[in-house]
Amino acid sequence: MTTRILQIDSSLFGGAGVSAQLAEFALTKIKAQYDDVVVVKRDLAADPIPHFDASTIADITEGKAALADTLIAELVEADVLIVGAPMYNFGVPSVLKAWMDHVARAGSTFKYTETGPVGLLSDTKVIVLATRGGIHLGQPSDVETPFIKNFFSFLGLTDIEFVYAEGLNLSGGQREQAITKAEAAISDLVSALSEQGEVA
Numbered sequence: 001m002t003t004r005i006l007q008i009d010s011s012l013f014g015g016a017g018v019s020a021q022l023a024e025f026a027l028t029k030i031k032a033q034y035d036d037v038v039v040v041k042r043d044l045a046a047d048p049i050p051h052f053d054a055s056t057i058a059d060i061t062e063g064k065a066a067l068a069d070t071l072i073a074e075l076v077e078a079d080v081l082i083v084g085a086p087m088y089n090f091g092v093p094s095v096l097k098a099w100m101d102h103v104a105r106a107g108s109t110f111k112y113t114e115t116g117p118v119g120l121l122s123d124t125k126v127i128v129l130a131t132r133g134g135i136h137l138g139q140p141s142d143v144e145t146p147f148i149k150n151f152f153s154f155l156g157l158t159d160i161e162f163v164y165a166e167g168l169n170l171s172g173g174q175r176e177q178a179i180t181k182a183e184a185a186i187s188d189l190v191s192a193l194s195e196q197g198e199v200a
């Protein structure tokens with residue numbers, strides 16, 4: 001059975017970003033564990049998605065939003081979504097926000113009901129690789145974690161795990177320690193995927 005991975009990288013450093021490198025580490029682990037892995041990769045720094053604007057809405061209305069349709073299809077098909085999410089000015093990179101704006105579409109990935117919005121997606125494991133220059137986890141400055149969690153839950157994607165690499169810009173070997181710790185967390189997470197039979 002095929003395991004479909006959607007990898008979203010959003011570091012402005014491209015493949016050299018810590019989040020992108022952790023994503024590659026996760027992919028290597030997943031490929032070692034599953035026979036048939038198909039990866040769709042979006043490097044949003046190399047190939048940015050335009051801001052969601054009035055013309056995008058017009059395109060959706062006219063059935064001409066080819067890029068957004070493709071992004072949504074990639075998300076719907078994924079068994080595992082790996083999101084590289086560096087913290088830039090307390091939030092996600094603007095290129096990642098643009099991707100989010102395009103994949104959140106009423107009638108496709110969520111719908112409005114009398115009692116509020118309901119997510120239309122499910123069955124995708126979301127792994128967020130949260131990289132930060134400083135340390136924010138559990139502090140008021142970490143507005144990024146609840147934002148990301150809310151966003152994916154809104155679409156119905158509630159099976160979400162965060163792996164943090166924090167203090168990357170701090171001195172005293174903290175960067176190396178953070179990366180090693182994140183890699184260990186990723187290894188555990190990927191082994192747990194197959195133990196729990198979460199992914200085909």
Ligand SMILES: Cc1cc2nc3c(=O)[nH]c(=O)nc-3n(C[C@H](O)[C@H](O)[C@H](O)COP(=O)(O)O)c2cc1C
Binds near residue numbers: 011012016017088089
């Ligand atoms: C434009 C920009 C804004 C940043 N803002 C923050 C921030 O608000 N908080 C923080 O802890 N680190 C901040 N950093 C540091 C990054 O989070 C850190 O460099 C991390 O490694 C980024 O992940 P990446 O290597 O995958 O891009 C910022 C870096 C850049 C380039």
